[in-house]
Amino acid sequence: MDNEVWRWVWTIFAIVMGIGEILTAGFFLLPFAIGAAAAAILAWFNAAILAQWLVFFGVSIFSLAFLRRYISRQDEGEQPRVGANRWVGSEGLVLQRIDPQTEAGMVRVLHEEWRATASAPIEVGARVVVTEVKGARLIVEQLEN
Numbered sequence: 001m002d003n004e005v006w007r008w009v010w011t012i013f014a015i016v017m018g019i020g021e022i023l024t025a026g027f028f029l030l031p032f033a034i035g036a037a038a039a040a041i042l043a044w045f046n047a048a049i050l051a052q053w054l055v056f057f058g059v060s061i062f063s064l065a066f067l068r069r070y071i072s073r074q075d076e077g078e079q080p081r082v083g084a085n086r087w088v089g090s091e092g093l094v095l096q097r098i099d100p101q102t103e104a105g106m107v108r109v110l111h112e113e114w115r116a117t118a119s120a121p122i123e124v125g126a127r128v129v130v131t132e133v134k135g136a137r138l139i140v141e142q143l144e145n
Helices: 003-023 030-044 049-074 083-087
Strands: 091-099 104-109 112-117 127-134 137-142
Touching: 003 030, 003 049, 030 049, 083 127, 091 112, 091 137, 104 137
Parallel strands: 112 137
Antiparallel strands: 091 104, 091 127, 104 112, 127 137
16 A cells, blocks of 8 residues: 555544544543554655554554553542442341341332341341342341441
């Protein structure tokens, strides 16, 4: 392929990777978009194809190393609880006796009723805290009065 084709290959690749980065999370495609943009600039200035590839790889690796500091910051701190895991740490009220042997029991957490189990029996009316979610069942512990 001649340099005319590589101009458009790098330009389109940079645009596609840039749009892909916008639609995804995690800065995964951004280094490739930056590398392709740098290679496209060289292609538009009629640089050798080998130089374009070397710049693409070099700039992509440098961009990835530079962006790692921002990627690691996303994972710092407590992650938001989503789905049923948002109930972990919530307090509830026992509606039906929780028996770990039969795995019977019901609790109300906020305004929702859930099947619940615990490591020890808990009587009706006791206050509990959710420690884990397994499927559609809450794992609870009794709160001390």
